[in-house]
Amino acid sequence: MDLDGGAGNNKRVFNRHGTDSSKNQKVCFHWRAGKCTRFPCSFLHSEPSHPSGSAAAASSSSTANGSGAPKRFADDSRFSGSAQRRGPNFKNNHNNSWGRMGANNKVVRKTEKVCNYWVQGNCTFGDKCRFLHSWSLGEGFSMLNHLDGHQKLLSGIVLPAGMDKLFTGSKDETLRAWDANSGQCTGVINLGGEVGCMISEGLWLFVGIPNAVKAWNTQTNQEFSLSGPAGQVYAMIVGNGLLFAGTQEGILAWKFNAVTNSFEPAASLKGHTLPVVSLMVGANRLYSGSMDHSIKVWSLETLQCLQTLTEHTNVVMSLLCWDQFLLSCSLDQTIKVWVASENGNLEVTYTHNEEHVLREG
Missing domain, CATH: 2.130.10.10 (YVTN repeat-like/Quinoprotein amine dehydrogenase)
Incomplete structure (x- = not known):
């Protein structure tokens, strides 16, 4: 097997190092998320420029349908928030409505069972108890x-x-x-x-x-x-x-x-x-x-x-x-x-x- 038979026989190694960008036009998924650690990377670290007209529209449609870069995850609101991959500087300023914040900023998730200690009048957890302190459940x-x-x-x-x-x-x-x-x-x-x-x-x-x-x-x-x-x-x-x-x-x-x-x-x-x-x-x-x-x-x-x-x-x-x-x-x-x-x-x-x-x- 000839490993040094010229540039034509070494395309895979050559492309992996990213020195031939014309051979791979996909945008790096990890670069989009701000987490790519490869250098050099075999994928693009920039948005590709598309020709104008119908060709550009076709390319954009192809990308949105998943045949190109995973742009659909960034654009689709269903994957926003915690489901979307976050970059290193991402900060979530939205309130979490899926529980109440207890001690040490831990979410207290309520069960549907009544607290036996509350029934007896001696529960020491108060609002931080994960069992119900009420006979009724609902808004x-x-x-x-x-x-x-x-x-x-x-x-x-x-x-x-x-x-x-x-x-x-x-x-x-x-x-x-x-x-x-x-x-x-x-x-x-x-x-x-x-x-x-x-x-x-x-x-x-x-x-x-x-x-x-x-x-x-x-x-x-x-x-x-x-x-x-x-x-x-x-x-x-x-x-x-x-x-x-x-x-x-x-x-x-x-x-x-x-x-x-x-x-x-x-x-x-x-x-x-x-x-x-x-x-x-x-x-x-x-x-x-x-x-x-x-x-x-x-x-x-x-x-x-x-x-x-x-x-x-x-x-x-x-x-x-x-x-x-x-x-x-x-x-x-x-x-x-x-x-x-x-x-x-x-x-x-x-x-x-x-x-x-x-x-x-």
């Missing part, structure tokens, strides 16, 4: 007021329709009324027992406490005490003109008698073997969740049990009717979606497993 949420007064856990909160007052019940055995505009406490009632649940229906406010249900007419300020429950009242709901209460011994129902202006016992629904802690009404049915891990379906017309659902393996804490579905949440760390089959019975159509479960205390 448009902001704190209006911080209502201080209760000494123990809140177990009920209602905002009756058409009123400017918020009512809260607590395990400190008090019911408080708040001005919804100013956030100031306007009244305190000592109930003599821990509040297990609260609901509002029309003009009525109902509060469940051990061995009784308290009822207030928010328009006339009339107060009633509905007797019958044994132990704590855990849940209440109104359906088909009846007030239902989930108690330690089952479900009790009352009906308001306008003639006597009083609540009268209407029914007692038996079947659960442990306390009933959740109630829901939908599709002319009453649904009850219990500590016995079951859900019972009752007819609102006959008050008879139509079906018992036993797929949960722990306490059924909450129920929700949504469209044609029933959703149930349990301490077995699952949320189940139920739908009626052809024979009318509810069957599980989807189960969601939740890793974190918040427990009282």
Whole structure:
């Protein structure tokens, strides 16, 4: 092999050193970015001059389409910013909107999980915590007021329709009324027992406490005490003109008698073997969740049990009717979606497993 056979046999070596610029008209990509370290370089360190007219237009089009120098990266706005190769003197003066700046100018990226330490009231990271310090996620949420007064856990909160007052019940055995505009406490009632649940229906406010249900007419300020429950009242709901209460011994129902202006016992629904802690009404049915891990379906017309659902393996804490579905949440760390089959019975159509479960205390 003749390595010294003349200039014609040494073109590759000759061109690599850039001494024959007419053989390679491509502009150096690294030179464009200000980072070329080769000297001499086999590519051009200057923009080539193009002839005028149609030939120049054709050359420019060829370059923009990628057949020539990678000019398209410099011109295309999709590749501007961090995606574009930067020269040694490049400075980014734009604000970074993809996170918040924490200590040492590090970006704090939030997760979608609620901070367990914040829930317990002892997170020391503050705004620098990467977990949520809020029960809600999304834009448009902001704190209006911080209502201080209760000494123990809140177990009920209602905002009756058409009123400017918020009512809260607590395990400190008090019911408080708040001005919804100013956030100031306007009244305190000592109930003599821990509040297990609260609901509002029309003009009525109902509060469940051990061995009784308290009822207030928010328009006339009339107060009633509905007797019958044994132990704590855990849940209440109104359906088909009846007030239902989930108690330690089952479900009790009352009906308001306008003639006597009083609540009268209407029914007692038996079947659960442990306390009933959740109630829901939908599709002319009453649904009850219990500590016995079951859900019972009752007819609102006959008050008879139509079906018992036993797929949960722990306490059924909450129920929700949504469209044609029933959703149930349990301490077995699952949320189940139920739908009626052809024979009318509810069957599980989807189960969601939740890793974190918040427990009282």
